[in-house]
Amino acid sequence: MNILLIGGGGREHAMAWKLRQSPLCNALFVAPGNAGTEQLATNLSISTVDFTAIAKAVLEHQIDMVIVGPEEPLVNGIWDYFQQNASLRHVQVIGPSAEAARLEGSKAVAKAFMQRYGVPTAGYREFTIDNFEEGMEYIRNHPLPIVLKADGLAAGKGVIICNNMVEALAEFELMLQHSKFGEAGKKVVVEAFLKGIEMSLFVVTDGKDYVLLPEAKDYKRVGTADTGLNTGGMGAVSPVPFFDASLKKKVIERVVEPTIRGLQAEGLKYTGFLFFGLMIVDQEPFVIEYNCRMGDPETQVVLPRLDIDLVHLMRAAASGTLHTVTVAEHPQAAATVVAVSGGYPGPYETGKVIYGLDQVPETASVIFHAGTRRQGKEVLTNGGRVLSVSSFGEHIHFAVQESIFILELLEFEGMYFRKDIGYEFNSNLQTNGKA
Ligand code: AMP
Ligand code: GLY
Numbered sequence: 132m133n134i135l136l137i138g139g140g141g142r143e144h145a146m147a148w149k150l151r152q153s154p155l156c157n158a159l160f161v162a163p164g165n166a167g168t169e170q171l172a173t174n175l176s177i178s179t180v181d182f183t184a185i186a187k188a189v190l191e192h193q194i195d196m197v198i199v200g201p202e203e204p205l206v207n208g209i210w211d212y213f214q215q216n217a218s219l220r221h222v223q224v225i226g227p228s229a230e231a232a233r234l235e236g237s238k239a240v241a242k243a244f245m246q247r248y249g250v251p252t253a254g255y256r257e258f259t260i261d262n263f264e265e266g267m268e269y270i271r272n273h274p275l276p277i278v279l280k281a282d283g284l285a286a287g288k289g290v291i292i293c294n295n296m297v298e299a300l301a302e303f304e305l306m307l308q309h310s311k312f313g314e315a316g317k318k319v320v321v322e323a324f325l326k327g328i329e330m331s332l333f334v335v336t337d338g339k340d341y342v343l344l345p346e347a348k349d350y351k352r353v354g355t356a357d358t359g360l361n362t363g364g365m366g367a368v369s370p371v372p373f374f375d376a377s378l379k380k381k382v383i384e385r386v387v388e389p390t391i392r393g394l395q396a397e398g399l400k401y402t403g404f405l406f407f408g409l410m411i412v413d414q415e416p417f418v419i420e421y422n423c424r425m426g427d428p429e430t431q432v433v434l435p436r437l438d439i440d441l442v443h444l445m446r447a448a449a450s451g452t453l454h455t456v457t458v459a460e461h462p463q464a465a466a467t468v469v470a471v472s473g474g475y476p477g478p479y480e481t482g483k484v485i486y487g488l489d490q491v492p493e494t495a496s497v498i499f500h501a502g503t504r505r506q507g508k509e510v511l512t513n514g515g516r517v518l519s520v521s522s523f524g525e526h527i528h529f530a531v532q533e534s535i536f537i538l539e540l541l542e543f544e545g546m547y548f549r550k551d552i553g554y555e556f557n558s559n560l561q562t563n564g565k566a
Contacts, residue, residue: 196442
């Protein structure tokens with residue numbers, strides 16, 4: 132089958148890499164892709180939210196399946212666009228409808244959904260300019276820390292954790308009175324802070340059945356030992372050693388199944404990946420957020436550990452036959468370490484030559500490109516997150532060391548990466564990465 136993958140980051144390179152391994156994958160296109168996807172597929176210079184151009188490419192290249200990587204086209208309604216257009220309706224679109232994507236696109240919608248289906252989450256209230264004073268009062272009476280969230284998509288910047296009251300009130304005022312996050316912050320979710328350890332869980336669903344993918348943990352802070360500013364993700368590991376059978380059972384029973392039942396009860400059309408951002412507090416799972424897509428960089432460790440033909444899995448989701456599919460996991464641990472541009476997540480420069488890519492020895496590791504582009508013979512940096520090197524091993528620690536080894540052979544001006552991904556799991560090196 133002919134497949135068009137939408138997106139251009141490390142997640143999409145990993146997806147392209149996995150799709151390419153399938154005998155069911157005929158022509159593969161990526162829009163817009165990067166210098167990595169270009170080695171596996173044909174890149175199309177199309178924006179991820181330009182549905183007219185995407186539709187044109189789909190017809191021109193006789194695409195049978197569109198797999199959507201990032202959230203923006205999903206929240207903007209790419210699934211519905213294909214449904215509403217008679218010449219596109221035959222195409223299998225992997226992603227939720229716009230209405231279902233609101234589980235990511237609106238934090239208030241997600242919280243209300245969780246409450247309706249008894250999915251454990253932090254206590255919260257939502258406020259707009261119309262009940263601003265009530266919100267100020269609510270915050271004043273709320274224990275600290277307190278979490279303020281812009282309701283809509285805010286490029287990962289819309290969450291503020293406040294440790295003091297003055298700051299919380301000031302931020303709340305900035306969001307509602309001074310449009311700090313524009314349209315996305317016209318509604319604010321104010322929620323209780325959960326102290327625990329985060330992890331990411333993924334399923335593929337057809338809206339009634341689901342299959343569980345390997346879990347992962349990502350490292351969002353820019354600095355060693357999870358310090359400094361939040362980023363899109365500096366690395367990830369899978370499996371997550373503390374995600375044992377008992378926790379897994381709780382997550383399935385209390386989070387995954389009620390969520391899928393909710394999708395079905397509300398008639399929400401959903402085909403594809405659903406990502407649960409979890410906070411584990413004293414062995415009890417809480418949902419921090421839903422995402423209607425795979426994570427980046429989690430995909431770069433989840434897909435390599437997934438022992439199934441990805442096209443087959445996607446086809447089963449699209450045709451509502453997921454109940455016939457069993458997913459196996461490779462037992463080896465995987466880790467990915469992300470190399471970023473100097474200054475990221477603040478301002479950074481792009482267009483730096485990446486040296487060493489053609490000198491890396493043949494190993495089991497995979498160099499996934501994120502923000503890169505080709506110019507003639509050279510590969511240049513083209514974003515904050517530039518490369519994501521995934522490696523495998525008997526233990527997370529060995530996989531991380533392998534990725535660091537590869538990254539040290541590469542170079543671009545300002546290049547930076549964390550050397551301590553998976554650091555909290557180094558103490559039990561004997562346990563094959565699983566506690
Ligand atoms: P989100 O954009 O919802 O993923 O939030 C960004 C990050 O803020 C999450 O990955 C958590 O680290 C943190 N966060 C969000 N909500 C809470 C909460 N209720 N308690 C503690 N941390 C939170
Ligand atoms: N790594 C977190 C995300 O993709 O949202």
